[in-house]
Amino acid sequence: MSGLRMTGRLRSLALVLAAGAFMVAGLSSTAAYATEAAPLSVEPQLGIQFNPDGDAGQCGGTTGDQWATSPNWTQAIRFDTDDRAGGCQLAFGVNDPDGTLAGSSISYQLTRSAGGVGQCGDNLGVNTVPILPIPVFGAPVRVDTDSQPGWCNLTFTVTGRIVLDIQLYADGDAGQCSDASPVTHYAFAGTPVTVKIDTDNRAGGCQFLLRLRHF
Template sequence: MRMRVLRRKLTVMAVCAMSVGAILVTAAAPASAATTGEFGVRFRDNNQNGQCRVEADPPGDVTTWAPIDSWTRYLAIDTDSRSGGCNLWFGLNNPDSSLDGLQLSYTYTVSTGAPSRRCAFQTPSPQPIKFFPFPIDWPVWIPDPGITLDSDAFLPGWCNLTLYLDGTSNIVLDIRYWYVQGTDGGQCISAAQPGTEQVWTVRRDHPVTIGLNSGDGAGACYLAFRLRRT
């Protein structure tokens, strides 16, 4: 009798242990269901006062990923004399090896003739955009502060964000950059007029630069990205 009871207890303990183990393995798996290469953007409004948004989301710290051949959600950039500013990070995800060989990088510098303090935390040397094992949110998008969008519009010039691509000719990075309807676009250097759907393409040996001159004027700049097969 005692042996049968003991055997039953041991069986229950083993089943429970297997169940707990299954739960732990399931919890450790990444939440992503991504099956192809992706481009990721993290966009943070440091003081959550409306200077930086992802589409119509409330200001905060938002991470968005887009699979290859699809556009990211657009970023709304409206930095001005309000305190804080925005931080911007990029990332790549390659679960199916579709992005093998791809090398993306960026620089962030002042325009020619502008004082260096016009754009905080410049990176004149190309900064590689990292690959992550799966789409992932902060705080592992390091190092801070990423790209800091908090320019002083009372100084001459503007800030240039330049993106570079190397390592493959089978993948390109498309950029849409446009300004809000009803404004003159002076805060968004080289941006397209609203509704034109103009696209700039970063290719091997063909970088693309956009100018950021956001200030206290009306309007804002919109920015979106798409990895695309050629």
């Protein structure tokens, strides 16, 4: 009788162990599946394209194409257009591989101030910043201020779940830029931001940086 009871107990223990092993295996496979099904998202990137179309000394800092991953700042570009030939071609883009910014938008517009005839180039309409899963830039505007009267206004308009942080500050004569020292302006839905570019033959130029954030 004692042998039968022992055999029964061993069978019960084996069943309990088997059930436990099945549960652990089930949890392990579930955890592994959850890890594979929820990969980390890729943050969008804000791009600036900045190139001279005349005297290269008028367009400084980081020229060419650059991309900054949200929420990092872009590298500074530098406006120093004056009476030398040419100006600076400027465009923007957003690379959004995961569609994080779906339903949001950014636009930019370069306009002449009152009396600013001959400054700022010809593309004075509203330009859409492409928000695409590949790096693409919008239409370029031409920053070309000199010693003529007036200046260029650069305006950013945002909709949706985006905040665009903007800095444009002087590294010489403070009258050439919106700010004498780094001050951050915030463009968000319903609140556009306009900055002033008035570089000419005065000392120094304007440092310009952007940062893209979303919520």
